[in-house]
Amino acid sequence: MVESNDEIHRLLNAIALKNAYEHSGITNVNTVLSRILSFKPELKSDITTLIKEIKIVVDAVNRLDLGQQKKKLDDVHSVGNTVDSSSKHGITNLHELPKLQLAGTGVxxxxxxxxxxxxxxxxxxxxxxxxxxxxxxxxxxxxxxxxxxxxxxxxxxxxxxxxxxxxxxxxxxxxxxxxxxxxxxxxxxxxxxxxxxxxxxxxxxxxxxxxxxxxxxxxxxxxxxxxxxxxxxxxxxxxxxxxxxxxxxxxxxxxxxxxxxxxxxxxxxxxxxxxxxxxxxxxxxxxxxxxxxxxxxxxxxxxxxxxxxxxxxxxxxxxxxxxxxxxxxxxxxFSRLEFDNMPVSKRKIKQLIDNGQISGWDDPRLLTLLAMRKRGFDPKAIRKFVLSLGLTLAETKPPFEALESMNRKIIDPVTIRLFFVKDPIMLVVDDGKNSKITLSNHPTNDLGTREIEVSNTFYISRDDAILLAEDQEVRLMELYNIKINNIDWENKKVITSSYLNKDLVRNMKKIQWVSDKAMTKYSIVVTKDLYLNDKFNPNSLVTVDGYAESTVLQLKSQTQVQFIRFGFCMTGEKKSSAIFTHR
Ligand SMILES: [Zn+2]
Structure with missing residues (x-):
């Protein structure tokens, strides 16, 4: 078996007790087998041993009366046992902590x-x-x-x-x-x-x-x-x-x-x-x-x-x-919460600050609460994440993405979406006209609208530009469709195109843009792992430059925005910069 027999035995016992207690005191091998395999599919590799073990556990549990089963079940669920926390990475979906021992008289x-x-x-x-x-x-x-x-x-x-x-x-x-x-x-x-x-x-x-x-x-x-x-x-x-x-x-x-x-x-x-x-x-x-x-x-x-x-x-x-x-x-x-390549030790952090390798306790690469707040983590996501880990004693390092994913779910519905193009390439629509358009700040929730002035000149991200081909028809997101006429990489990196129509066409490639009438130079600071192979990673802070729509200049510092196709960011103290939260 992959894990220690003790741990497997404890798990089997817990599953059998719970099932028996829910079914008038009787459990069976098949139910316990399918439950444990859904928790720990890797046990399939030695299924004969596993079934033998389950038979022993099921027999023992079935010999107990309901009252005894209940008592044992309570013991299993009290602190110190990790039945609820044994899924991959120690993350459970239960969002609740086990009962405390002797907690009847106030805690x-x-x-x-x-x-x-x-x-x-x-x-x-x-x-x-x-x-x-x-x-x-x-x-x-x-x-x-x-x-x-x-x-x-x-x-x-x-x-x-x-x-x-x-x-x-x-x-x-x-x-x-x-x-x-x-x-x-x-x-x-x-x-x-x-x-x-x-x-x-x-x-x-x-x-x-x-x-x-x-x-x-x-x-x-x-x-x-x-x-x-x-x-x-x-x-x-x-x-x-x-x-x-x-x-x-x-x-x-x-x-x-x-x-x-x-x-x-x-x-x-x-x-x-x-x-x-x-x-x-x-x-x-x-x-x-x-x-x-x-x-x-x-x-x-x-x-x-x-x-x-x-x-x-x-x-x-x-x-x-x-x-x-x-x-x-x-x-x-309970086990300490740590992530790979993200040190939290005060000694290490003080050293990094003293060496000038990070800017301070609020450096966005750190997992201090101050840094996480400035970077755009919502405290509700942190609480949810902590509770999802339960009270496991196993020293596992959960994936940081799990926390990001919980944060995304919380901030997405309340965060406005704006355009940002990195590494901008000019795109001219030969017959494009000057106009003012109104865009929604969120596709499904009412987070207001904004007006953008457009002419015939736009900037698009290089990542999008390099995929374009002459004669291709594409849609400028939320605006209109164009046909690419000429891509001049040699000279000015200018793409020329002509106006097609406004119809929404299925499967047409959409690209985001900023208008030369309403844009601003913008830098986004993106964090990478602070440590690589236990050493400070000198490339752990990367700045991505580009143009953002000028709406961004009206936002207060420490406002969350989602730059479409780039990710969530927190606006910085300088109007022209933000810190990347996560995708
Ligand atoms: Zn002495």
Missing amino acids: ITRFPPEPNGYPHIGHAKAVIIDEEYARMYDGKLILRFDDTNPINEKLEYYEAIKQDLEWLGIKPDIIKNTSDDILVLHEYGKKLTRNGDAYVCTCHTDNIHKFRMEQVECPCRRNIDNIDFTLERIDKIFDGTYHQNEAIIRFRGNMQDKNTVMRDPTLFRIIEFPHPLLGEKIKLWPTYDFAAPVEDSLDGVTHALRTKEYELRNILYINILDKLQLRKPIVVE
Whole structure:
């Protein structure tokens, strides 16, 4: 079988249970077989093994009574199982999230971004899932700025995160900062160290690393039972006697643990750098490993949704709360949202900005929400896309086209259509007359009309021009039919033609045009993959020049237009330019 037997078994079980429950408790091999093959046609390659497996599953399910089937079905549908998300690319058509475990008594979720950069599509996924669950159970969503590393954090980023969430349509019930609770966090830090579940370590960073790798305890930890020694060091770290890099607080884990996270991780460190909100008042800052569980617990969070990258840290999260005797939220994991060749890591983005390879956080090649907004993505499409992915744990990268296609469906009915010709070639209609024509802005929806002045001179796109032949009859879109007389590529690249009639002729080639009486030079910035083979792609931004009809000059910046046969664009700050959204 192509995929792990475990996963196939889980899927078969889920399908059989659902079918049995819907049919008075009885399912059969054929139904399960056809369902699984519609999900995973690749399993046909070993159908004998598959049928054997299905027989076992069907027998087991049919032996259960309805009540037992219902209970198992509920388990299958609760978080952690991916039956609904197993289609190609992890995209389902269900647009709904699985139920949460133990969600009967109210749900509080939280979104804890660090204000150290602009939020991107991955943050959108997290916060949308957080909010959907809060709404699904009539609960609450907390937006909590995880601001305990002042070196990277700026007021600008708190604001950017708030604005982008607002754009996404997210309405947090509570907004707070981890730094609001810094003194409370210090109290819990004192409790942990005084109980001997954490200790002050004054070893050099290199030694800490070395001891971790060698799985041996450092001298500070070995002395933990020396009460005077320990208490003095605790006082010194909390009263500010130590300076940066002189001491940290470490969790008393297990240096033999296979999971290196548990080898006495750092819980507090001294950072002598002004905090964007608290200035220089505070120097001892908790790590995310310490702040997240304590804050989640104190904030009443019932379900802490974390991406799978925290998998190895979850045990630490639970351990800290155990030692502090604090209530433990349920940790729910989901996979990070990433796309090929489109990095979202803040470190990488900052580097690209510093190197001058991209213009800033709003560079159209980025998947920051700011860039996506400027490029013409609708927040409704982003939400729909995120929900279509479900809560899968599989680290698949969905195709970006799937998001584009959802966006297209949303913007197409409300976006005006205009003419743009790239790489223009002059076309003269010898007997063409001056006139004013009125065109609809959308073929089916009432998005208004526009007037265009025409003479006998037009420009058409080179792509269209090279396909024309002498004597060919073509239609100038929405205008009239012409006959091509002469194509003069050698000299001025001029095409001459003569007026035929206005009749709509079936199958006649239609070409779009701009009128020399009503046109403007226009540039469209088109983005390509930012990375190629893990390296910056120097050709990731391409400018397409041409002529647009002058109607475009009346549009405000950040207006969506569709240039016919070219694609959707957002008008730029300069009147004569736009950013390409997608086709
Ligand atoms: Zn030490």
